[in-house]
Amino acid sequence: DIGMTQTPLSLPVALGQSASISCRSSQSLVHRDGNTYLSWLQQRPGQPPRLLIYKVSDRFSGVPDRFSGSGAGTDFTLKISRVEAEDVGVYYCMQATELRTFGQGTKLEIE
Amino acid sequence: EVQLVESGGGLVQPGGSLRLSCAASGFTFSAHAMNWVRQAPGKGLEWISYIVGSGTVTHYPDSAKGRFTISRDNAKDSVYLEIHNLRADDTAVYYCARDADRNFYIDIWGKGTAVTVSS
Numbered sequence: 001d002i003g004m005t006q007t008p009l010s011l012p013v014a015l016g017q018s019a020s021i022s023c024r025s026s027q028s029l030v031h032r033d034g035n036t037y038l039s040w041l042q043q044r045p046g047q048p049p050r051l052l053i054y055k056v057s058d059r060f061s062g063v064p065d066r067f068s069g070s071g072a073g074t075d076f077t078l079k080i081s082r083v084e085a086e087d088v089g090v091y092y093c094m095q096a097t098e099l100r101t102f103g104q105g106t107k108l109e110i111e
Numbered sequence: 112e113v114q115l116v117e118s119g120g121g122l123v124q125p126g127g128s129l130r131l132s133c134a135a136s137g138f139t140f141s142a143h144a145m146n147w148v149r150q151a152p153g154k155g156l157e158w159i160s161y162i163v164g165s166g167t168v169t170h171y172p173d174s175a176k177g178r179f180t181i182s183r184d185n186a187k188d189s190v191y192l193e194i195h196n197l198r199a200d201d202t203a204v205y206y207c208a209r210d211a212d213r214n215f216y217i218d219i220w221g222k223g224t225a226v227t228v229s230s
């Protein structure tokens with residue numbers, strides 16, 4: 001099974017500042033079809049998860065360009081520029097290269 | 112509007128069984144693989160099952176093999192999750208979630224249905 005490790009688990013950020021979350025997989029997420037199926041999801045308090053980024057760096061429909069994803073192989077990063085109050089919540093990485101696995105989640109809060 | 116609506120949750124006694132349903136609308140259901148993901152109170156997300164669009168292939172993590180069964184009825188645009196021999200640690204919100212068309216990532220989530228296992 002592929003393990004996913006996120007850091008940090010808690011992330012206090014001041015409004016207007018940038019935030020960065022790391023996700024590391026226990027093995028390469030490059031699929032045999034050549035794609036890398038690493039996604040980022042946001043879960044606001046009391047809400048279901050919502051897709052932000054798919055295939056490492058593609059923004060899902062309606063997601064602000066303040067959210068960006070990068071990485072390759074086993075190391076991936078979600079960056080949030082100019083953090084807003086509505087960004088509060090828990091962020092998860094998820095791999096779907098081999099079955100599916102979620103990271104533990106990173107709780108973003110406003111300082 | 113693309114929508115997934117789960118139902119069937121509630122209070123169940125330990126050792127009992129439950130069948131959760133997820134009704135899809137707003138898209139060609141049979142063209143999409145579907146998943147069930149759960150979230151225990153205050154915890155993270157846990158993927159527990161996957162079924163391809165035709166219903167012919169299913170996958171589970173080792174933790175879900177044996178007690179969980181995913182199925183679908185494309186004529187009814189619905190996917191189901193049966194859980195047997197329920198335990199207290201099955202208490203969670205269960206989400207139905209759609210895989211993107213011909214891609215391996217989850218793009219649409221339902222609002223979830225809550226299951227509580229308690230005597």
